[in-house]
Every structure is written in structure tokens, then in C-alpha cells.
Amino acid sequence: MAEAPAAPAAPILSLDGVQTHIGPYHILHGVSFAVPRGGVTMLLGRNGAGKTTTLRTIMNLWQASEGRIVFDGADITRRGTPAIAQAGIAYVPENMSVFSELTVAENMRLAARSGAIDGQRLDWVFRMFPALKIFWHQRAGVLSGGQKQMLSVARAIIEPRKLLIVDEPTKGLAPAIIQNMITVFRELKQTDVSILLVEQNFHMAKSVGDAVAVMDDGRVVHTGTMAALAGDESLQQRLLGLSLAAHQ
Template sequence: MSELLAIAGLDCSYGEVQVLHGIGLALAKGEVLCLLGRNGAGKTTTLKAIMGLIPATAGSIRLNGRELTGLPAHEVPKAGVAYVPQGRRLFAEMTVAENIEIGLMARGKGKATRDMVLGLFPRLAERLNQRSGTLSGGEQQMLAMARALCLEPEVLLLDEPTEGLMPSMIEKIRETVSKLRGLGVSTILVEQRVEAVLAVADRVAFIENGRNRETMTAAALRADPAAVKRYVGVG
């Protein structure tokens, strides 16, 4: 596998408490990698470490061979990594259009990028003048993803994007991730819904107590569903 993003020996701590222990992940261009594990396993911390929001105490994070470890957090999106956190973090008082404009400014993108993003989320194009805080939960998730994609990232990090959404919206998010794969965007997805994982992921990495335990293809996971019970605690 040709690695776009390579993470090796990643350690992170919150104060005196070490929470990641030698995490190693590899991501190819256009690949969807899902992180699965119990609550508190270290999945979100891994995403935050990639974004420079939590400093690594050891290890390496490379994008196209460029070392990201140690970069200030505001430089990581400029390097080509976008992050949609749990809770979305939209500017609720701003309109859909204004939230998208902020995304475009981060890497100096313009109308072509805006049109591409709105093409992925036609529902947002109908609501450009609506305040984002008045959107439905699914629409807010779409806007958070749209704003991140305004960076034209090579890697997109999604933290539980389907949490609390209706099945129809979950399907829209899944379709979008699949479309992004076709556009060559690589995605790391933290997701608890096993059926959603199997519908969209190429590979699944199980994280337990801040450590990699096993990485397998989605096809292998379908054939061995007991792996989910081992690491996540559900069948």
C-alpha cells in the first residue's frame, strides 16, 4: 500500500496520564479507515493528535513524507488535513454561506471550491442565508463537513459524524464519504455504528486502552464479527 498518511509510534498524554501508547496507522490515497473501540479507548485523542491539538510526546505523523508532528495546530489544515470534531463546532449565529466562507479562507480557496462543496451538499445550497444554528442536526453535520472540505484536504478526519442522526441523514453522510473516496480524498472515521462502518470502510483499526490491537479489512470483519465483540463489547 502506498502511504499518504503514516503514523508511527505515537504517544500522547493528558498531563501526567499517558493515553496513547505507540499508535501506528497507515492511510492510502482515497482510502476510508475506521477507528473502532470502546469509549475512552483513544480514538478521538488520535484524531486530535494528528491535528496538533494535543502534542505528541513521541512518534511521527507524516503526510506525503512531510512531518506534521510539532507543527502548530493552525498549520496542520494548511498542510492538507481537515477535521470535523464531535459536536460540529459551527458558528451558530452565522449563516450557512458565512460558515462556508470561513472554510474557504483557511487555505485561500475560491468559487470553484465553493461550487464543488455545494455540489456534494445540494441541501445546503438551498439554505445559504439560513443561520446554521437553526439547521437540523443532519444539516449541521453536512455543513461541518462542507466547511472542512473547503480546505480541499487530502485527508479528512470525521469524529462520530452519524451520532444522533436520523437513518436518512446517516445514509447521506455515508454516500458523501463514498463520493469523497472517488475524488481521491482519504478519510479516517471514528464511528460506533458497526453497520455504518461495514458500509463505507476499506479497513478497520481496533484501538483499546490507547493501543492498536488489530487492523483488518471490512470484508474480513464481516467474516469475523466476533472481533467487534472483543474490542467494542457489542455483537
């Protein structure tokens, strides 16, 4: 008798009916989607669709007014932000969260939970971001925009994490730096970390994305594979108002 197929693994993160109000404004209107374990899940949508609010709500920087957020089997909807980070989620906001007056080395040590950086892991980070080794003893404020973004991502991965949440890592970056980011995220996909990535550069989205959720007006209006979305120009036009082919 043939064995029954194994049940699919539970998602690393799921949102169910999440609503968020910011002051008098109702921003998220029942957001529901799941982030599978492993690989990269893209969260796409037009400007103002609610993507950043969704990420900030996951981290409880803005509290959900309704709904449920489950991470690695545990309800984190009402947990404080430090406890969520301690559970294994690293968050990289779009504003390049680095301490400009501190050196690159000091920025990295602050991101390490014990203050001490594992040498092997640091070598791995340097291999992905060689500029950080060059500027190791320089103040982070002297770095270019692309180098600051590299430092932001490096800070998030200097410790092993279960989930990496990144908001627009290529925003404002030169094409060569974007290509470097694509290489980095492809390498990160080979590790144990799952990734939730908001990105406006559709070449980046197509290059690294596995699953996708598309938002519009504070709601998730489409979920599926990134490959299927990348191969359907009419769906891209309907959901995003543009064609990925124009962003190669």
C-alpha cells in the first residue's frame, strides 16, 4: 500500500484578517496571506497599497486592531517588538537603519545579540558585502546609499534568523548595486532563513521571488507563485498597472 503524501509544512508566518488603524486612518482592511518556509515571498503592490504598514504591523511597530499574526506556530499579534525580534524575526526598514556616528564594526556588534560576532559568520557576510570589510573602522555616515543598505541587511543577518523581513532594499540604488543585492538574496535563499521582501524593482522581484502576494488598497488581492505572475503580462497590468517586461 502506497504511503500517503506528507502534509505540507506549516508556513513560517501567516496573517489572518489583519486590520490596522493609524490614528483616524484605516490602512489595512483584513490582510490575509502566508509566507512559506524557505525561499523568498514577494509582497508587491502600487504605492500606498499598504505594504510597509503590513511589515510594521507584523513587527508590532503599529498594532493590529483586528486579526491574527502567527509566527513559527505562535501567536505574536500582541507581543512587543523586542519579543518578536527575539523570537527570530529580523526587520530591515526602507530608511536604512544604521547608526551614522558609529563605525561599521560598532553597528554590526550592536546587531549581534551577545555583542560578540561569530568569526565564520562575519567572513560569510564579508564575502557577500566586501565593501563592509574595507570600511570596517569607518563611521557608517561616510558610506554611500548603497553601502548603507548593505550594512542594514548585514546587520539583520549577522545572527541566524528564522525570518528576514526587508522593505525595498534596492530603492534608489544604482543598477550595479541592485545586481549585487540580487546575488545576495539568491545566496540567502540557500540558507535556512525564510524571507518576506517588499520591492518596487520588478527585475529584482522576478529574479529572487518564489511566492508572491499582491496588495491593493490595504487588501491582498492575489497570491501565487512569482514565476506565474512574471509570465502573465495581463495579470501584471491588472494587479500592478504595469508590465514586468518593461523593467528588465
